Amino acid sequence: MSVLDDLFRRVPALLMARRNLSRNRIRSGLAVLGIIIGVLAIASLGMFGTTLRTGATQQLGDIGNEISVSPNFQEGIEELTERDVDEIRRAVTDGAVVPVRSESKLVSRGDRQTVTTVYGMEDPGALYEAEEGRIPDRLRQGALVGSGTAGLLDVEPGNTISVDGRTYRVSAVLAEQQGISLVSPNNAVIVPVEDVNGTGYSQVVVSADSGQAANESAVAIREALNEREERVSVFELQSITAGINEFFGILNAFLIGIGSISLVVAGVSILNVMLMSTIERRQEIGVLRAVGVQRGDVIRMILAEAGLLGVAGGVIGAILAVGAGVALNAFVLNDPLATFQAANLLYIVLAVGFGVGTSVLSGLYPAWKAANERPVEALRK
Amino acid sequence: MNHIIELQRVWKRYDTGGEVVEALKDVDFHADPGEFVTVMGPSGSGKSTMLNVLGLLDTPTEGTVYLDGQDVTDLSDREMTVHRKRFIGFIFQSFHLIPTLSALENVEMPTLFGDDPTARDRATRLLERVGLGERLDHRPDQLSGGQKQRVAIARALINEPRILLADEPTGNLDRATGRSVLDLFDEIRREDDVAVIAVTHDPQIGDYADRTVELIDGRIQ
Ligand SMILES: Nc1ncnc2c1ncn2[C@@H]1O[C@H](COP(=O)(O)OP(=O)(O)O)[C@@H](O)[C@H]1O
Numbered sequence: 324m325s326v327l328d329d330l331f332r333r334v335p336a337l338l339m340a341r342r343n344l345s346r347n348r349i350r351s352g353l354a355v356l357g358i359i360i361g362v363l364a365i366a367s368l369g370m371f372g373t374t375l376r377t378g379a380t381q382q383l384g385d386i387g388n389e390i391s392v393s394p395n396f397q398e399g400i401e402e403l404t405e406r407d408v409d410e411i412r413r414a415v416t417d418g419a420v421v422p423v424r425s426e427s428k429l430v431s432r433g434d435r436q437t438v439t440t441v442y443g444m445e446d447p448g449a450l451y452e453a454e455e456g457r458i459p460d461r462l463r464q465g466a467l468v469g470s471g472t473a474g475l476l477d478v479e480p481g482n483t484i485s486v487d488g489r490t491y492r493v494s495a496v497l498a499e500q501q502g503i504s505l506v507s508p509n510n511a512v513i514v515p516v517e518d519v520n521g522t523g524y525s526q527v528v529v530s531a532d533s534g535q536a537a538n539e540s541a542v543a544i545r546e547a548l549n550e551r552e553e554r555v556s557v558f559e560l561q562s563i564t565a566g567i568n569e570f571f572g573i574l575n576a577f578l579i580g581i582g583s584i585s586l587v588v589a590g591v592s593i594l595n596v597m598l599m600s601t602i603e604r605r606q607e608i609g610v611l612r613a614v615g616v617q618r619g620d621v622i623r624m625i626l627a628e629a630g631l632l633g634v635a636g637g638v639i640g641a642i643l644a645v646g647a648g649v650a651l652n653a654f655v656l657n658d659p660l661a662t663f664q665a666a667n668l669l670y671i672v673l674a675v676g677f678g679v680g681t682s683v684l685s686g687l688y689p690a691w692k693a694a695n696e697r698p699v700e701a702l703r704k
Numbered sequence: 705m706n707h708i709i710e711l712q713r714v715w716k717r718y719d720t721g722g723e724v725v726e727a728l729k730d731v732d733f734h735a736d737p738g739e740f741v742t743v744m745g746p747s748g749s750g751k752s753t754m755l756n757v758l759g760l761l762d763t764p765t766e767g768t769v770y771l772d773g774q775d776v777t778d779l780s781d782r783e784m785t786v787h788r789k790r791f792i793g794f795i796f797q798s799f800h801l802i803p804t805l806s807a808l809e810n811v812e813m814p815t816l817f818g819d820d821p822t823a824r825d826r827a828t829r830l831l832e833r834v835g836l837g838e839r840l841d842h843r844p845d846q847l848s849g850g851q852k853q854r855v856a857i858a859r860a861l862i863n864e865p866r867i868l869l870a871d872e873p874t875g876n877l878d879r880a881t882g883r884s885v886l887d888l889f890d891e892i893r894r895e896d897d898v899a900v901i902a903v904t905h906d907p908q909i910g911d912y913a914d915r916t917v918e919l920i921d922g923r924i925q
């Protein structure tokens with residue numbers, strides 16, 4: 324005896340339900356199709372939302388881990404001093420502190436030239452990675468060229484460039500940064516900090532290891548520097564990512580809401596199918612009741628039918644949704660495996676649960692109606 | 705008094721929108737174990753109504769129903785269902801088999817919702833007894849009328865009832881097939897000590913009956 328037979332023997336409602344559904348395969352198939360579409364809609368719209376969010380997060384990169392400290396111009400503070408930087412270094416327990424000076428300067432190589440932002444940094448390795456060449460631990464001489472500027476001036480490591488008349492050997496061309504960044508290197512040139520005019524710094528970038536560490540650092544910096552007067556303004560990029568996350572949360576709820584409408588339609592079609600089939604089977608149900616089958620068992624039998632429709636539709640819908648998710652992620656993110664993440668599993672479970680729930684709910688009224696018909700009435704011709 | 709079932713002064717009225725139909729009028733009736741009683745009468749005389757009251761499918765408007773000495777007139781739907789399952793087997797004119805189930809599953813059907821490990825063996829033996837041992841896996845549409853009625857009889861017997869109620873059991877069968885079904889009833893009531901109450905127009909049932917009750921216009925003559 325197979326497992327299925329065993330199950331049917333143990334749960335007779337299921338056996339009866341399965342036989343009843345196979346009686347009119349086309350009708351059952353159409354009811355299942357409705358659930359498939361509903362489940363597919365919810366799950367794939369949910370996964371679509373996840374894909375959008377993942378794409379956006381990739382664009383943003385790790386900016387949630389960065390904070391920017393800049394002088395508070397409203398209090399008349401023009402730049403951050405060495406003392407400020409020391410205090411920031413003390414406040415930040417977990418992460419790199421990179422003071423930055425910046426200016427616009429004319430950069431040229433041979434007969435090509437451009438006006439671009441020049442950053443003065445001591446420790447650019449904390450923020451950037453090299454595409455070609457090597458970023459020294461401390462930048463004392465030489466320059467790093469952002470990918471955009473490098474393309475414009477046709478620069479490779481080892482070339483020399485001139486910044487406002489001063490000559491630098493290029494140590495590295497920096498990797499293009501995909502995300503938004505506080506100090507974007509792409510169209511910039513980075514030189515030793517002493518080479519940029521001024522004594523103080525225009526901003527200090529703190530790159531922490533996690534969003535939480537960034538947040539803790541921000542709190543500590545405000546406490547340390549803004550005790551007596553509002554010396555600095557601290558900008559946490561987390562506020563952007565939090566807003567974006569919230570937006571995608573709302574978008575997802577909206578998409579799933581749209582998907583749910585199709586499931587409601589599927590529910591109505593199941594209600595219709597179950598109602599028709601119980602009306603057709605009036606006499607049979609009357610016989611069941613006559614030979615001693617209780618009302619509750621009739622209800623169970625019909626709910627099992629509706630449930631089977633829901634489970635069949637849910638399983639098929641889930642499989643199709645995974646297929647759709649793989650295709651979508653392969654296309655949008657170039658990463659089909661991105662489908663198999665916790666959020667998506669949740670959407671699939673949610674969609675299947677909704678599908679089965681809708682079906683069973685739609686079976687309730689027909690079941691109740693069939694079980695409450697008096698057998699004498701059902702058996703009268 | 706060892707009546708297995710008894711009706712005392714039973715009335716059944718149907719209120720059909722203003723006009724009240726009296727389907728049973730002051731009916732006294734009883735049957736004993738092993739007895740074969742036929743109920744005869746013209747169409748519309750209340751035979752089916754009486755059978756439904758006897759079978760706990762319907763409750764009388766007035767009067768009392770005793771099953772195995774117990775007053776079962778005012779039981780709940782649940783209790784009536786339990787008593788039907790335990791005491792009563794039904795046989796209908798149009799068989800009422802479930803088309804999606806095999807002969808064997810149809811016979812098992814009354815035991816299906818409940819833990820009954822020997823049901824399959826009993827059903828197999830009953831089908832062998834009614835001469836359908838070779839047809840266990842046939843579906844109703846693969847059986848003749850007489851064979852269907854035999855499956856229905858086996859189904860009625862699966863829970864070893866004390867009473868067999870048959871509403872025109874030979875009505876859809878030819879004479880010879882009808883006779884073989886009646887022979888089966890005769891055998892059952894003798895061997896199993898079951899009370900058989902059959903409603904009929906069929907005069908040949910008279911040959912088998914211990915007693916014939918005539919209903920005319922809701923009254924026993
Ligand atoms: N549910 C009902 N509602 C109204 N009238 C009914 C109902 N059931 C039976 N009757 C009436 O009761 C009478 C007896 O019916 P029935 O017992 O079916 O007769 P028989 O089986 O002898 O042909 C008939 O007049 C019939 O119309």
Ligand SMILES: [Mg+2]
Nearest residue numbers: 751752753871
């Ligand atoms: Mg009748």
